[in-house]
Amino acid sequence: xxxxxxxxxxxxxxxxxxxxxxxxxxxxxxxxxxxxxxxxxxxxxxxxxxxxxxxxxxxxxxxxxxxxxxxxxxxxxxxxxxxxxxxxxxxxxxxxxxxxxxxxxxxxxxxxxxxxxxxxxxxxxxxxxxxxxxxxxxxxxxxxxxxxxxxxxxxxxxxxxxxxxxxxxxxxxxxxxxxxxxxxxxxxxxxxxxxxxxxxxxxxxxxxxxxxxxxxxxxxxxxxxxxxxxxxxxxxxxxxxxxxxxxxxxxxxxxxxxxxxxxxxxxxxxxxxxxxxxxxxxxxxxx
Amino acid sequence: xxxxxxxxxxxxxxxxxxxxxxxxxxxxxxxxxxxxxxxxxxxxxxxxxxxxxxxxxxxxxxxxxxxxxxxxxxxxxxxxxxxxxxxxxxxxxxxxxxxxxxxxxxxxxxxxxxxxxxxxxxxxxxxxxxxxxxxxxxxxxxxxxxxxxxxxxxxxxxxxxxxxxxxxxxxxxxxxxxxxxxxxxxxxxxxxxxxxxxxxxxxxxxxxxxxxxxxxxxxxxxxxxxxxxxxxxxxxxxxxxxxxxxxxxxxxxxxxxxxxxxxxxxxxxxx
Numbered sequence: 158x159x160x161x162x163x164x165x166x167x168x169x170x171x172x173x174x175x176x177x178x179x180x181x182x183x184x185x186x187x188x189x190x191x192x193x194x195x196x197x198x199x200x201x202x203x204x205x206x207x208x209x210x211x212x213x214x215x216x217x218x219x220x221x222x223x224x225x226x227x228x229x230x231x232x233x234x235x236x237x238x239x240x241x242x243x244x245x246x247x248x249x250x251x252x253x254x255x256x257x258x259x260x261x262x263x264x265x266x267x268x269x270x271x272x273x274x275x276x277x278x279x280x281x282x283x284x285x286x287x288x289x290x291x292x293x294x295x296x297x298x299x300x301x302x303x304x305x306x307x308x309x310x311x312x313x314x315x316x317x318x319x320x321x322x323x324x325x326x327x328x329x330x331x332x333x334x335x336x337x338x339x340x341x342x343x344x345x346x347x348x349x350x351x352x353x354x355x356x357x358x359x360x361x362x363x364x365x366x367x368x369x370x371x372x373x374x375x376x377x378x379x380x381x382x383x384x385x386x387x388x389x390x391x392x393x394x395x396x397x398x399x400x401x402x403x404x405x406x407x408x409x410x411x412x413x414x415x416x417x418x419x420x421x422x423x424x425x426x427x428x429x430x431x432x433x434x435x436x437x438x439x440x441x442x443x444x
Numbered sequence: 445x446x447x448x449x450x451x452x453x454x455x456x457x458x459x460x461x462x463x464x465x466x467x468x469x470x471x472x473x474x475x476x477x478x479x480x481x482x483x484x485x486x487x488x489x490x491x492x493x494x495x496x497x498x499x500x501x502x503x504x505x506x507x508x509x510x511x512x513x514x515x516x517x518x519x520x521x522x523x524x525x526x527x528x529x530x531x532x533x534x535x536x537x538x539x540x541x542x543x544x545x546x547x548x549x550x551x552x553x554x555x556x557x558x559x560x561x562x563x564x565x566x567x568x569x570x571x572x573x574x575x576x577x578x579x580x581x582x583x584x585x586x587x588x589x590x591x592x593x594x595x596x597x598x599x600x601x602x603x604x605x606x607x608x609x610x611x612x613x614x615x616x617x618x619x620x621x622x623x624x625x626x627x628x629x630x631x632x633x634x635x636x637x638x639x640x641x642x643x644x645x646x647x648x649x650x651x652x653x654x655x656x657x658x659x660x661x662x663x664x665x666x667x668x669x670x671x672x673x674x675x676x677x678x679x680x681x682x683x684x685x686x687x688x689x690x691x692x693x694x695x696x697x698x699x700x701x702x703x704x705x706x707x708x709x710x711x712x713x714x715x
Contacts, residue, residue, distance in 0.1 A: 239608060
């Protein structure tokens with residue numbers, strides 16, 4: 158089931174029935190998971206099965222990626238966890254999160270920066286606190302702190318249209334971090350950026366993740382991005398969407414760009430790619 | 445990032461605007477020259493200079509009528525803005541109400557105002573109120589339909605975001621839906637501004653009212669009965685100026701409100 162390789166990444170191919178057993182090997186060690194999905198399915202009214210028997214757990218301070226082809230339901234997993242959609246089967250539990258208070262527990266970063274174009278960067282980042290009743294003056298110190306942290310300290314009064322794509326995404330992440338969430342759900346946040354900007358943001362994201370001490374569930378269709386960022390990579394396949402493999406990457410965090418040149422990184426990329434390919438061709442995963 | 449785009453309104457740059465002004469002056473000079481050289485009688489076509497002269501000579505009486513036309517025009521526009529926004533908000537909140545009332549609004553919109561004005565004059569006792577109603581019917585629809593569209597045009601992901609942070613309906617309306625609808629609403633105001641003037645003048649033409657409670661349209665009709673062509677042109681000039689003023693004012697307002705964020709008003713967006 159699990160094969161260690163030369164660089165401490167361990168890899169498991171999950172046949173559907175054994176999947177639960179595999180994912181309960183939670184490496185977060187000891188502490189209860191923040192979020193736990195068991196056997197979750199999502200069926201649309203017309204009968205399309207978006208997700209089937211998805212089980213995963215997110216431990217405190219973990220960085221997990223979901224990789225898979227377009228339409229495999231990766232985004233649906235995030236939307237279910239955020240409560241934007243309802244699952245039709247299975248259980249979604251987050252006892253540790255509920256204890257922290259529902260509003261502050263999770264934050265969502267969309268593929269599009271999703272900023273309000275009519276509002277300044279400051280006002281955009283202030284929004285979550287404002288909706289919770291915090292005045293401009295009361296929120297200002299927190300907004301400035303998080304803007305400085307993401308490198309937008311000098312752009313508080315700028316409007317989204319005046320920023321580059323990468324800066325808009327920084328503002329979007331600042332808005333997500335402002336409530337100090339326990340779990341950050343990111344839905345292909347860097348997909349629309351050029352490679353250079355994306356790599357810089359990948360490195361910065363690891364810094365922010367470690368500084369904030371939160372868990373990240375990161376959806377991407379880029380194998381390289383998933384391997385660079387994550388401690389665990391979950392591979393998904395489409396129609397119906399399900400988790401077919403899981404890879405642990407033991408490389409210490411925060412990783413630097415140099416990690417991309419190591420044999421370990423390349424090996425992990427190869428294994429994830431193979432798993433994606435296998436999910437496509439293996440009759441064991443035929444619906 | 446996709447920005448909602450309002451109905452594009454042709455707009456002239458400052459340079460092009462001053463050029464347009466010079467071109468207009470050229471046409472006026474040509475008109476003046478034509479009348480003088482061809483010796484056209486003033487009751488057929490008055491020269492621009494005579495029109496201006498007539499305007500100043502009759503300004504006292506024309507100004508009173510102008511004031512009345514302005515009252516109807518801006519009254520109708522104000523009611524169109526208030527009513528249009530209010531009805532749009534109700535439509536946006538309740539699709540059922542919309543399905544009951546939208547067909548009615550569409551029927552009112554597609555009926556030529558000249559054709560319903562006589563009916564309204566029968567139904568409504570006060571002429572002023574009837575004129576106001578006519579102008580309002582013409583002016584309110586663009587604001588209604590644009591605002592309904594605008595309230596629905598809010599970015600679905602921003603809607604999700606507001607849901608995630610448990611925004612109250614009022615917060616959602618004030619911080620998300622209203623700003624999203626603003627560009628659409630402003631495009632509606634730009635169209636309705638012109639239409640309220642057209643509605644006011646058309647209705648008065650049909651009403652054919654006389655006396656103190658009558659506007660520039662009545663002056664034009666009177667002057668036409670007496671073949672006072674220069675006076676007709678003088679009244680017409682005031683209507684043209686009013687239309688231009690409404691157009692410029694609504695453009696300027698739209699620019700002030702949207703300049704920093706909306707594509708329809710931004711002069712220099714980064715690529």
